[in-house]
Amino acid sequence: MSQYLTGNGFLPTTDEVRQLVRELHHGNDVLNDEEIDTAIGLEITTVEENLIFIDLVLCYGQHRLYQGDIPYNLIRELYTRLGVFIRLSNFRITHILDIGSGYGRPVLYGALLWPDIHFCGIEMVLERVLEAQKVSKIRGLNSVEFISGDATQIPWPFADCFFLMNSFSLSVLPKVLSRLESLSKSQDFIVVSIFSSNDYLSQCCWLKEIVLSDFLNEKLTIKIFQTLSSTSETS
Numbered sequence: 001m002s003q004y005l006t007g008n009g010f011l012p013t014t015d016e017v018r019q020l021v022r023e024l025h026h027g028n029d030v031l032n033d034e035e036i037d038t039a040i041g042l043e044i045t046t047v048e049e050n051l052i053f054i055d056l057v058l059c060y061g062q063h064r065l066y067q068g069d070i071p072y073n074l075i076r077e078l079y080t081r082l083g084v085f086i087r088l089s090n091f092r093i094t095h096i097l098d099i100g101s102g103y104g105r106p107v108l109y110g111a112l113l114w115p116d117i118h119f120c121g122i123e124m125v126l127e128r129v130l131e132a133q134k135v136s137k138i139r140g141l142n143s144v145e146f147i148s149g150d151a152t153q154i155p156w157p158f159a160d161c162f163f164l165m166n167s168f169s170l171s172v173l174p175k176v177l178s179r180l181e182s183l184s185k186s187q188d189f190i191v192v193s194i195f196s197s198n199d200y201l202s203q204c205c206w207l208k209e210i211v212l213s214d215f216l217n218e219k220l221t222i223k224i225f226q227t228l229s230s231t232s233e234t235s
């Protein structure tokens, strides 16, 4: 049972979960994914047990459909870096769009931590979207939306910050990058990326990587990129 549940084994209230996320965010403890999921109300294993991978492929096609949720340790690191970026730059983030959001861990954590920002996740597998929507509803998170669909096809809501969290197969990623490139012609934004998309984003001539001096600039983990037209003001 999660150490974050109440003495009677009930879910903590939303205020308590917000407080918990704030405390964990500012601490150094190694974060336990299952315990935090339970405290937030996410029942990933229950949903995932009923999904059959081959059926997902038949339903949705050749996409990166495995579950592979980002660990909370990495999510904490992501928001720590984003927080530093926001503090050091003139760039104001109001809307974050997580493309390929899975069960919505980064979106839900962010919405609990930063209630003034609007968050949206787009996810292909309907059951994952329904679970994320269930949690945002029971938590009363009005600044959160989860949309079901293929992120390469459906319209994107407005965003000035995009998360690319290991969601796209390398054959699909160019379509997502091409949409972002088109958008960069009319609007400035930042892209936060992990793992496989980092190398691809660093080759985009319309983006510039933001290097935060206090953080290691490792090859494989979290990177922040900004559209070129806005970087002249902020770097």
Ligand SMILES: C[S@@+](CC[C@H](N)C(=O)[O-])C[C@H]1O[C@@H](n2cnc3c(N)ncnc32)[C@H](O)[C@@H]1O
Binding pocket: 063, 064, 065, 066, 067, 068, 069, 070, 099, 100, 101, 102, 103, 104, 105, 106, 122, 123, 124, 125, 128, 149, 150, 151, 152, 165, 166, 167, 168, 169, 172
């Ligand atoms: C490896 S998981 C990562 C999940 C999430 N980004 C995270 O880190 O917690 C990849 C997710 O992206 C979703 N996905 C893959 N291709 C997609 C697409 N074209 N449109 C929307 N979602 C997609 C998959 O269904 C899966 O839930």
